[in-house]
Amino acid sequence: MTDRNQELFDRAKQFIPGGVNSPVRAFRAVGGTPRFVQRAQGAYFWDANGQRYIDYIGSWGPMILGHGHPAVLEAVQQAARDGFSFGAPTEREVELAEEIIRLVPSIEMVRLVSSGTEAGMSAIRLARGATGRKKIIKFEGCYHGHADALLVKAGSGLATFGNPTSAGVPPEVVQHTLVLEYNNLQQLEAAFAEHGADIACLMIEPIAGNMNFVRASVPFIRRCRELCSQHGALLAFDEVMTGFRVALGGAQSLYAQAIPGFEPDITVLGKVIGGGMPLAAFGAKRAVMEQLAPLGAVYQAGTLSGNPVATACGLATLREIQKPGFFEALSQRTQSLIQGLTQAAQEAGVALCGDSQGGMFGFFLMEELPQNYASVMRTDAQRFNRFFHGMLARGIYFAPALYEAGFVSAAHSEDDIAATVAAAREVLAELRR
Ligand code: PLP
Numbered sequence: 001m002t003d004r005n006q007e008l009f010d011r012a013k014q015f016i017p018g019g020v021n022s023p024v025r026a027f028r029a030v031g032g033t034p035r036f037v038q039r040a041q042g043a044y045f046w047d048a049n050g051q052r053y054i055d056y057i058g059s060w061g062p063m064i065l066g067h068g069h070p071a072v073l074e075a076v077q078q079a080a081r082d083g084f085s086f087g088a089p090t091e092r093e094v095e096l097a098e099e100i101i102r103l104v105p106s107i108e109m110v111r112l113v114s115s116g117t118e119a120g121m122s123a124i125r126l127a128r129g130a131t132g133r134k135k136i137i138k139f140e141g142c143y144h145g146h147a148d149a150l151l152v153k154a155g156s157g158l159a160t161f162g163n164p165t166s167a168g169v170p171p172e173v174v175q176h177t178l179v180l181e182y183n184n185l186q187q188l189e190a191a192f193a194e195h196g197a198d199i200a201c202l203m204i205e206p207i208a209g210n211m212n213f214v215r216a217s218v219p220f221i222r223r224c225r226e227l228c229s230q231h232g233a234l235l236a237f238d239e240v241m242t243g244f245r246v247a248l249g250g251a252q253s254l255y256a257q258a259i260p261g262f263e264p265d266i267t268v269l270g271k272v273i274g275g276g277m278p279l280a281a282f283g284a285k286r287a288v289m290e291q292l293a294p295l296g297a298v299y300q301a302g303t304l305s306g307n308p309v310a311t312a313c314g315l316a317t318l319r320e321i322q323k324p325g326f327f328e329a330l331s332q333r334t335q336s337l338i339q340g341l342t343q344a345a346q347e348a349g350v351a352l353c354g355d356s357q358g359g360m361f362g363f364f365l366m367e368e369l370p371q372n373y374a375s376v377m378r379t380d381a382q383r384f385n386r387f388f389h390g391m392l393a394r395g396i397y398f399a400p401a402l403y404e405a406g407f408v409s410a411a412h413s414e415d416d417i418a419a420t421v422a423a424a425r426e427v428l429a430e431l432r433r
Contacts, residue, residue: 004048008036029401030385032392040067042411045397053397054416058407061209061241061271064330064359065320066411072275072316079312085304093306096315100273100281103318104243104250106263107283111292112306116240116270117145119280120203122300123268124149126282127201127234129298130291135195137202137233138162139182141211141373141403144203144238144268154179182208182372183220188227196231201266206251209241209405211376213355213362214369218258225262234288240270240280241405244318246358248327254357275317277310326410330359333417334408337361340421348428359408365431376403383431390427396420 012019020026020034027034035047043066045055058064065072079092097110113119124136124147136149144150152162152174162179164171178195180187182204192199202224208214216224228235242251249256250269256262265288270280283289293299304310320326338354338361345352354363365383370376384402391398396419399406 001049003033005036006033008048009033024399024401024404027400029381030388032389034400035392035397042066042068043409043413043416051395053392053395054412054420056396056398056406056408056420058409059271059276060404061245061360061407062274062276063407063409064245064272065275065317066409067276069317069320069411071320072313075312075316076277076309079309082308084309085307087303090306090308090311092308092311092315096273096306096311096318099315099318100269100283103248103322104252104267104269104283106252106265106285107267108286109289110281110283111289111300112279112281112311113300113302114278114280114304114307114310115145116238116268116280117147118302119240119268119270119282120144120150120238121147123236123266123282124201124203125300126284126288126291126298127236127266129296130288131200131232131234133198133200133233134176135178135198136176136200137178137180137191139180139204139208139373141182141214141376142203142205142208142238143210144205145240148173149177150203152177152179154181181374182211182214183217184372185220185223188220188223192227192231192233196227196233199228199231199233201234201236202228203236203238203268205238205241206255207242207246207357207360209360209362211373211403212364212370213360213405214371214373214376215355215357217371218255221255221262222259225259225264228265234265234284236266236268237264238268240268242357242360243267243269244272244321245360245407248322251357272317272321273314274310275313277307277313278304279307279310279314320410327358330408330410331356333412333414334359334361336414337408337412337417337420338363340417341424344421344425345428348425348432350428350431352428356408359410360405361408362405364402386431387427390430391420391423394423394426396423 018026148169151166239250266284268282334356
């Protein structure tokens, strides 16, 4: 049988760098041929050979309702009939802004953009503009999109300014980006002690989904909040992945349960708010947001910002996830996946641990949950790749890299979870050999 995925990949590689429009799709980390998706429905997608997969990526997070949810599809079709893009304001943008603000109380005003990268980049410009300061803090293993100032890894030694992780980013561009170890209180204290008066913002993924799945500890977030407040820096929560995914109010609502009165200053959103369409946002208190053009001196703009089809898709998605019991059911399903995988691994005598929150999860082929990037990277990549390909061959599509989180949607059934765990049992038994 001809492999249509391979044919398409070969064709794509002639005209698209690496054959893909975003690097992780190329399967470089795990090897093999990427699956070219033909169509998707509910919890599944079908590749170019017509092979069905249970999809645990869901477009890297947005598809919380599964693919082709009827209410969302209807909203998108209706919006498309009314026009694709106007470059002028629409009522739906106001509705979406109101909805976001209602669901995320730390946000008083919001600006819509088209990608998480754009939202994160704009949030940093806003923080710098609002504070009149240059320096930012980020954490190793957190990804906030590919804006130049954020493509940076830790230098050698403690609490150093970073080195670019991409060619084309001059060192001068990241010279104001301080890169710290995630969950490392000592480094956090040291950074503020030394640079506190110059720090515009600290940006963090509160539950990091770009080093698989790693939670920031409650004491760590509490200290981030205290130090930012003491030193006049803004605390920016990048909830592009966690927003409307780990809980209706995002990760910040979970930390607020443990830290009374907790709020970040700036929130960056994406993925679920677009329901699979290009839509993202950043929001903050009124006084900060009013620094943005056209009111203030911080410039920010976009031809397709607040796109009418994307906002319709996002609004319809947000309405569905507010239905009673939605997050309880999603969390339960996701937990049963992780429990099933853990149990299957125990039976097979393979080290595996995992964690989840809402519809987001991670698992590691190791004994204990890691706390930072360096410990995530101690995973045996060869073993992960064997696990990934074993599952793929059985029609289960996990992220093709060990440092990515996974996602369960409301369309995943108990049967889908059971089929996944049954496949894992076979693959883990092979892994043990
Ligand atoms: N921030 C986080 C936490 C993300 O996970 C991502 C993308 O995966 C981004 C920002 C960038 O978003 P986008 O890919 O829409 O530019």
